[in-house]
Amino acid sequence: MARRHFSILSSVALLSLGLAAGGHLDSLRLTKDATAVPAAKPAGPRASQLATALLESGQHISDLAVQVLPSVVHIQAVRVENDRRIEETGSGVLVRSEAIRGLFVVTNQHVVRGAELESIDLVMPNGTEQHPYRVFRDSESDIAVLQVRDDGQAAATWGDSDSLRIGHFVLAVGSPFGLSQSITMGIVSAKGRRDLSLEAGQNLTNQDFLQTDAAINPGNSGGPLVDMYGNVVGINTAIASSGGGNEGIGFSIPSNLARRIVDQLVSTGRVRRAYLGVELDNDFSQNTAQRLGLRAPRGARIVRVYNQQNSPAVMAGLRPDDVVISFNGIDIVDENHLINLVSLADIGAPIEMVIFRGQQRAVVQVKLLDRESYRTASDPRGTFNTR
Numbered sequence: 001m002a003r004r005h006f007s008i009l010s011s012v013a014l015l016s017l018g019l020a021a022g023g024h025l026d027s028l029r030l031t032k033d034a035t036a037v038p039a040a041k042p043a044g045p046r047a048s049q050l051a052t053a054l055l056e057s058g059q060h061i062s063d064l065a066v067q068v069l070p071s072v073v074h075i076q077a078v079r080v081e082n083d084r085r086i087e088e089t090g091s092g093v094l095v096r097s098e099a100i101r102g103l104f105v106v107t108n109q110h111v112v113r114g115a116e117l118e119s120i121d122l123v124m125p126n127g128t129e130q131h132p133y134r135v136f137r138d139s140e141s142d143i144a145v146l147q148v149r150d151d152g153q154a155a156a157t158w159g160d161s162d163s164l165r166i167g168h169f170v171l172a173v174g175s176p177f178g179l180s181q182s183i184t185m186g187i188v189s190a191k192g193r194r195d196l197s198l199e200a201g202q203n204l205t206n207q208d209f210l211q212t213d214a215a216i217n218p219g220n221s222g223g224p225l226v227d228m229y230g231n232v233v234g235i236n237t238a239i240a241s242s243g244g245g246n247e248g249i250g251f252s253i254p255s256n257l258a259r260r261i262v263d264q265l266v267s268t269g270r271v272r273r274a275y276l277g278v279e280l281d282n283d284f285s286q287n288t289a290q291r292l293g294l295r296a297p298r299g300a301r302i303v304r305v306y307n308q309q310n311s312p313a314v315m316a317g318l319r320p321d322d323v324v325i326s327f328n329g330i331d332i333v334d335e336n337h338l339i340n341l342v343s344l345a346d347i348g349a350p351i352e353m354v355i356f357r358g359q360q361r362a363v364v365q366v367k368l369l370d371r372e373s374y375r376t377a378s379d380p381r382g383t384f385n386t387r
Contacts, residue, residue, distance in 0.1 A: 159231025174223025
């Protein structure tokens with residue numbers, strides 16, 4: 001199935017209360033201390049208003065379903081690994097791009113990983129089936145884009161994931177357990193989840209997940225997370241689960257990140273990621289922070305500056321033990337936050353960074369370069385892990 005399960009939950013305790021009624025009803029007797037309960041009062045104006053509000057809310061959700069479902073696709077993909085035939089079931093959402101004309105299905109890369117075009121079956125919202133005739137993949141964000149025949153089908157509208165706040169209502173749409181055209185509802189539980197370990201051992205460069213308690217199950221991968229205006233604010237990607245099913249913690253790629261990846265894939269065939277030229281501390285501790293003069297390990301500590309003479313880090317004068325506390329006006333939480341911002345920053349444009357060095361703040365200007373320029377034939381993966 002096309003769901004990822006996270007190892008971040010070392011244990012999940014499920015508490016359930018069951019109430020059962022049994023026996024013979026005619027054996028029940030009132031005690032002498034029992035008192036009669038007066039009949040409920042007729043519903044007043046306030047109760048009537050609440051009922052009307054609930055009915056209107058339900059109608060709004062129903063209207064959203066009518067709006068969104070015509071853009072949601074069911075995906076089945078087959079790949080062969082070690083002479084084994086592996087079937088994946090997932091979801092996708094139809095979109096159009098401002099970068100290039102055409103109709104595209106956005107989904108997770110892990111849904112169609114290793115599958116040839118003829119082995120990817122798409123069940124369109126109207127029930128027709130087709131294969132994509134082009135696939136763009138980006139494993140570092142877990143986004144894939146499938147170009148399909150454009151017959152004027154309805155496409156979803158991207159929303160602004162940055163405008164989401166914790167507690168906002170959202171809908172998860174897709175094919176849980178193969179049950180296509182399913183909708184569940186919940187809230188945004190958290191934002192900015194960046195250090196999640198995938199069970200498959202695949203590290204994602206771009207992690208900035210939305211967390212939701214909308215029910216997400218195997219088969220929801222690649223389907224849209226939708227706000228109360230019917231706009232796509234996320235691509236459902238993974239769940240935290242000890243048993244394989246929904247336990248109230250799901251993760252979605254925010255739409256602003258997904259949209260940027262999609263536009264680059266369809267316009268250039270790849271995602272251009274920027275390069276700074278440093279190695280960051282993935283265990284920035286309280287002791288280290290205090291040694292450097294910081295009250296808490298907030299920000300991204302540089303442990304190594306790669307020595308390419310023209311690298312952005314060298315040109316900006318960065319040093320080991322510099323702590324990046326702001327990047328392009330955004331306060332840095334940790335090294336994964338900086339990695340995400342750097343990799344998708346504009347290449348060649350001047351960017352202001354605030355660093356903490358020698359007990360004080362300093363402002364540096366940096367111009368990031370294309371990471372592809374720093375790949376080496378002897379170690380093609382080496383610069384993947386540098387930033």
